[in-house]
Amino acid sequence: MEDSSLVSIGEDIWIIEGDIVSFYGFPYPTRSVAIRLQDGCLWIWSPVELTNQLRQGVTAIGSPTHLVSPKKLHHLYLKSWQEAVPHARLWGPASTLRKRPNLNFEPPLVDEAPSHWAGQTSNAGFEGRS
Template sequence: MLREFGPEIWIADGGRVTVAGFCYPTRMAVVRLSDGGLFVWSPVDLTDGMRAAVNAIGAVRHIVAPNSLHHLFLPAWADAYPAARLHAPPGLRKKRPDIAFHTDLGDTAPSDWAADIAQVLMTGNLITTEVVFFHARSRTVLFADLLQQIPAGLITGWRAWIARADLMVGPEPNVPRKFRLAFVDRRAARAAVGRVLAWRPERVLMAHGTPVLDEADAYLRRAFGWLLG
């Protein structure tokens, strides 16, 4: 269920999803904007309890998919909140033509949430273009798939070996090796990470992994050291 993560931001863990035999825990975040409306990031499965908890803190105005891989639960949220605007990251509108998106996310925050949340596109990756967000009030940066830490017990057999080799499991969230190799434009990626560091985040939240609650700058420099040099 929803739990407070910081000033005007809540998080909730959803059910596990399986992709190519790999089991992933899921997490969403909800930010209450200055106008009182709610910004829902990477929504998880919508249960009656989840809907009641979200409704208790405000009206859902924006439903945001952070990359083209996070789309499974969007239709249920769109149906439940028809007055909310649905925002598509690069590539998702084409991938899910059945979903009626209102806007496409870009490299800067739209006026709808620019006063509260900044954003940057992590471009140049062959797997997906992720939109990284920064909630200024709580000093929290939000990553979807570029940082992961899958509990080792969720993956067994030969897939466990692949998960370790891919850096999906480990002592702290890391950039999976497949995403590292998929960055064909590292200059653009370095520039985007530079913008993230310039926000001076204090905490890092991810959809699949243990949140980093302190020394965020040092952590991000470790996680992206292979890129920053």
């Protein structure tokens, strides 16, 4: 049985509704995407807070193997996911790796998707000022 926060939006792809966090004093909803890759592993984009119910729902659809932080603002729940799923690989751009040196990341994401999910999702790097 899937967690109620997991919403199937197509074959092998789910939206995961997370909690609301404060972002510079404003309420900001969190949302994640889970994709079951061709090898059966799960690719989790921007992991939201991992509750027990969500963990059960996610593991019911597959094994979370790739935890992806698309930018440095999406770091809030990476540590709890990495602790709960120690075999999962943690991915992010260089800015996230600099922001969270306490976590064990794979090499920084660039425009070309890693071989683990190449051809199944696309990467696009954007540079900005912060």
